[in-house]
Each structure stands twice: as structure tokens, then as C-alpha cells.
Amino acid sequence: MGKMNRLVPEKWVGEGFAPSIEMLAGEAPPNLFVSPGGEGSGPAWLSALPYAAALLTLEGRTIRFWHWNERFTRSFRCMAEETEHACIEPWKLDFVNEFMAFASSDQEFRRFDLERMSPIGIEAFACSLTRISGEGTDGDRILLSSIDRTADLKIEESLRRELVSDTLTALPNRIGFGEAVEAMTEHAAAGAAEAGCVGILIVDLLRFSRVNEALGSMVGDELILAVASRLKSCVGRSVPVARLGGNEFGICHRAPNGIPDMVELATSIKKAIGAPIRLSDLEISIDCAIGCSFRAGAMIEADDLIRQAQTALRTAKRTDRLEIYRSGELGEARKRFLLESHLRDALARGGLHLVYQPIVDMKTGIVTGFEALSRWNDPEMGSISPNEFIPVAEESGLVVKLGRWALHEAMQQITRWDARLGECMFIKMNVNLSPIQMARDDVMRMIGDALRLSGVDGHRLMIELTESAIVADPDNCRQLLEALRRADISIAMDDFGTGYSNMASLKRMPIDVLKIDRSFVTDMLKDPDKLAIIRAILSLARALGLKTTAEGIETPDVAVKLQEMGCDYGQGYYFARPMTADDAYEFWLSRRKVAMHSAAMA
Numbered sequence: 001m002g003k004m005n006r007l008v009p010e011k012w013v014g015e016g017f018a019p020s021i022e023m024l025a026g027e028a029p030p031n032l033f034v035s036p037g038g039e040g041s042g043p044a045w046l047s048a049l050p051y052a053a054a055l056l057t058l059e060g061r062t063i064r065f066w067h068w069n070e071r072f073t074r075s076f077r078c079m080a081e082e083t084e085h086a087c088i089e090p091w092k093l094d095f096v097n098e099f100m101a102f103a104s105s106d107q108e109f110r111r112f113d114l115e116r117m118s119p120i121g122i123e124a125f126a127c128s129l130t131r132i133s134g135e136g137t138d139g140d141r142i143l144l145s146s147i148d149r150t151a152d153l154k155i156e157e158s159l160r161r162e163l164v165s166d167t168l169t170a171l172p173n174r175i176g177f178g179e180a181v182e183a184m185t186e187h188a189a190a191g192a193a194e195a196g197c198v199g200i201l202i203v204d205l206l207r208f209s210r211v212n213e214a215l216g217s218m219v220g221d222e223l224i225l226a227v228a229s230r231l232k233s234c235v236g237r238s239v240p241v242a243r244l245g246g247n248e249f250g251i252c253h254r255a256p257n258g259i260p261d262m263v264e265l266a267t268s269i270k271k272a273i274g275a276p277i278r279l280s281d282l283e284i285s286i287d288c289a290i291g292c293s294f295r296a297g298a299m300i301e302a303d304d305l306i307r308q309a310q311t312a313l314r315t316a317k318r319t320d321r322l323e324i325y326r327s328g329e330l331g332e333a334r335k336r337f338l339l340e341s342h343l344r345d346a347l348a349r350g351g352l353h354l355v356y357q358p359i360v361d362m363k364t365g366i367v368t369g370f371e372a373l374s375r376w377n378d379p380e381m382g383s384i385s386p387n388e389f390i391p392v393a394e395e396s397g398l399v400v401k402l403g404r405w406a407l408h409e410a411m412q413q414i415t416r417w418d419a420r421l422g423e424c425m426f427i428k429m430n431v432n433l434s435p436i437q438m439a440r441d442d443v444m445r446m447i448g449d450a451l452r453l454s455g456v457d458g459h460r461l462m463i464e465l466t467e468s469a470i471v472a473d474p475d476n477c478r479q480l481l482e483a484l485r486r487a488d489i490s491i492a493m494d495d496f497g498t499g500y501s502n503m504a505s506l507k508r509m510p511i512d513v514l515k516i517d518r519s520f521v522t523d524m525l526k527d528p529d530k531l532a533i534i535r536a537i538l539s540l541a542r543a544l545g546l547k548t549t550a551e552g553i554e555t556p557d558v559a560v561k562l563q564e565m566g567c568d569y570g571q572g573y574y575f576a577r578p579m580t581a582d583d584a585y586e587f588w589l590s591r592r593k594v595a596m597h598s599a600a601m602a
Helices: 044-048 070-075 090-103 150-164 174-190 208-215 217-235 259-274 302-319 329-349 386-396 399-421 435-440 443-454 467-472 474-486 503-508 528-544 556-565 581-601
Strands: 005-007 031-039 052-059 062-068 109-118 121-132 141-148 197-206 241-245 248-254 277-279 282-284 287-296 352-361 367-378 382-384 428-432 461-466 490-496 513-516 547-550
Touching: 044 052, 052 070, 052 090, 062 090, 070 141, 090 109, 090 121, 090 141, 121 150, 150 174, 174 197, 174 241, 174 248, 174 302, 197 217, 197 259, 197 302, 208 217, 217 241, 217 248, 217 259, 217 277, 248 259, 259 287, 287 302, 329 367, 329 386, 329 399, 352 399, 352 581, 367 386, 367 399, 367 581, 386 399, 399 428, 399 435, 399 443, 399 581, 428 490, 435 461, 435 467, 435 474, 443 461, 443 474, 461 467, 461 474, 467 474, 467 490, 474 490, 503 528, 513 528, 528 547, 528 556
Parallel strands: 031 062, 367 428, 428 461, 461 490, 490 513, 513 547
Antiparallel strands: 005 031, 052 062, 052 141, 109 121, 121 141, 197 248, 197 287, 241 248, 277 282, 352 367, 367 382
């Protein structure tokens, strides 16, 4: 048969080498032989194949290469070199192991992947082994085929980097951070008890939107890069730092000492970020809110750990201090999300309704108006308190849609009452306006549409604003209130006494009514301080020429006392609870008849 070049490995044990089944059993490694046929010989179809291919046989423990094509030479050159004592590298041993296992089995076909290091990086091949019946005089042979996937691998790696990395900072993004947290928690779970303590910090830059609005997005990007650099300096190279999106960063830290380690790191981060930052020609200072979650021993999914930290972050934005997630908070967050989903659906299908609470003249007992209040009875979740769904609506932005619906429905109800009475009901309808809706909606257009569609005059509508909303943005609020006044719409300041209003701001605002918060009215007869506060509010209202309404009146003695003190209107369970539209109409009618009878008797 001519000369055969034997390729015998000089060493079988090397770095990264995984021994074959035969070697683990103590058997000698197989011999590799190259036949005299080589490249270009053999069947014509072998040369015509568009990928690397070779025909092999197994003779005892000898692997014989009979024929191969040009592409095989380029991909597996050392297999075809006529060099004595060639050394087979570890990756080729994997090749041999796959072949030996296949040749010793009854399989007709097998796929496997190979990767090897080269001067230009990792090379990857998708390989297969197939039995070829009756090929050659020596019987069956095995076709080894290999498709070079190196280019595909590089594209996949590039796409992978883009998928898990933030384009601006080159830090891991939300996906990459999740993988880093998962890897760290799995490693910690397999380690010592103290190594199992892993903490997550979520850092949110405060006032970042103002920087973007005032200085532009390029300066905002500079700020993000500066903060990313400071965070890396605080935690070191081995700690995963990620940009989760916008102005939010995530840090995963192994904390052997538990919560004290996380508090120490958070303090360091807050100090670093709070230091002045030079951006272009400006020097600015920003602050951050930090939420923390902690895993100590008990198994928890990486995604849950991150969500817990984000839940704590929401609290930290309100308290202005580091907040550590407490058990049950994530459940509350999920409940709010469920409420939001159901509320969105309820607004779309008309699942909410209004109830109406009377506002009564303290002297005559006549019902002068109603406050329209939203109620929600969900088919699945049952009756849901406004104290639960109103904050969710404000947080999600659904309060704009909710406010529009409530105003339109309240104005339409006045029209229905007028039609039922056969004349105009002399009442005002009080409708609440959320601060969020004031900021996001075209309030005057919304109110104009509601009045026009219902045919109700503006003087029959009273808009209730909270004191905090008025104080938060007094200039814009004054413009809105003046526009409402021009439309002959009355304005009431709700929950008065709980905010920070002063006489100067009240004097500038075109307000008609001060509503005394129920927290002062409740138990006012037993608390001299509450009584003094109410007396001061009534005195202030008289000095400014404003009317007053006391909320939360529940007993007759409180109603009598408020009347004696000069309060104009009352609202509370003593007069009536919030009621349906039909009950509200009957209540107004009965009060009207009593007043008319009293006037006739006089």
C-alpha cells in the first residue's frame, strides 16, 4: 500500500484535555494513520462537497484517514501533513473521542461541535459522522464532514454583546445584569455560608430629567458616563455594575457581613455621586436614591432579587434615605400592578361608577351641591376602595383618563336630574382634579368639552384642588384658576390645613371655598387644639372673603358647633353617606320640600 505517515501524539495529557472513555479505562490511545490516497484522490463526490470532508476507518485501535478534499486540508491541515511524530493538540483529542465512540456504536449518524484556539481567536466547526456502506475494497467507511462556523460564531458573539451591553457606557444592560446576578447567586449558593450573602443596590439619579431638559441630551450623556465611572471606582473591577436604563444603575455585591456591608457601600456611592461633577463648562451637583435587596442563605431567583431592590427604590425616592426591601413589599407591588391592569380594563369597558355625597347649607339645611366620588366594584377583586385605586391611577398615569371620565359622567348626571325634575336643579357639582392631571392634561379643553356635550353652564361646576397641588406649582396653578374663573367655574381648595398655604398665596389665588379637612373636624369637641385650628381657618376665610365647607361631620353636636362658629357648608355622614344618583336626587328633593314647608310656615 505504500508508505503511511503515522501521526502519534507525543503527550496525551495537557491543559484543558478531557480524556476519552478508553483512556479512563486504562487503554492505550488510538493510533492515527494517513493513507497514501490523501487529498484529491478517492471518489469524485468527495472533492465536489462544498465543505470539509474525509473518509476514515477504524481498524482495531487505529484510525485511518483514506481520502479528504481540499477544504479538509485547509480546516484540519495537521491531519494531512506528512510529518513524522506530529503532536496532536487537545482539541483534536475531542475529535478522536467522538470518532471512537461513533465507530464503536451502532449509530448511523452523529453530530458534534468542535472549537479550537488559533492565532486569530476561537475557530468553530459543526461536524458530523456518517457511515458509508461499501466504500472501497476494505468495506464500510465513515464520512467525517465539517462546516466552518467561525464567522457565524463571531456574529453571534457580536450580537450577544449588543444584547447584554449598554451602548453608551459599555456596562451590562438590564439583561446582562440579570445574568451577572444569577451567576453570582449560584456561585454564592455553592460556597461557604458567609459567601452566600449577596446584595443588590439600585441607584436612581434624582433631578436627571431637569439636567436633560435644561442642558440637552449630550450633557445628560456626559453625566451618565461620569456617574458610571464613579460607580466603578466605588465598587472595584470585580463587582458587576450595570446601567439598567435611563438614569438607573444596578450593582451586585457579595456582602459577607450582611446588611452592614450594603449600608457601607451605599453610603460610599451616595457620597461619590453627590460630589460636584464638571460637565463641559458647568459644574453641577446631583443626588441619588438607593434601594437595596438582600439574599442571605435562602434561595431566590435573580429577577426577584432585582425587583425587590426596585421596590425598595420607590420607597427611597419618598424618604430620601437608603431603603432595604422588607418582606411583603413585592407582594404589594404585584398587587398594585394587578390593580393597574384591572383598572385599565375597567376604564375601557365602563366598569366604574360615581356616587354623590350632599353638601348642605349649615343654616337652612338645603342641599346646595354634591361631590362626585368614583367607586369601583371589580367582578374578580370585589369592591376596591378609592384609597387603593386612586394612588395606583396617579402612579400609572391612568388618573388622566379617570378624571376625564368622572367629569363627563358628573356633568351628564346633572342633565339627567334636570330632565327628571323638569327644570334646572339649583346645585353645584363638585369634581376633584388630580395634581397629575393638572400637569399632564389640557384641563380647560377637557372641562369645556364636558360642559358643551352636557349642555351644563360653568356656574354649576366646582373644581376641587388639593392644597398641596396649589402650593407645588403656584404660577401655573394661578393661570389655570384664573381661566376657570373666567369660565364662571368655582374653585374649592380641598383638605385645607394639611398643606403649606399662607395668607399671601391664598390672596393671590382666585379661590371660592376652603374645605376644612376631616382630620380637624373629627373629635374637634374633645381636642382644644383642633377647635383652635378650625376657628383660625374660619377667621382666615372671612378675612379673604371665602366660603367654608367642613368635611367629616358625623354627629349633630359637631354640626351645631360649626354652625355657631360661622361655617357655611357641611359634608359628612351626619347628613348623608355617598349615594347613588337616584338616591341623591330623592335626598335633594326631600330637603327642598322641608325647606319650602318651613318657609311657608314662617
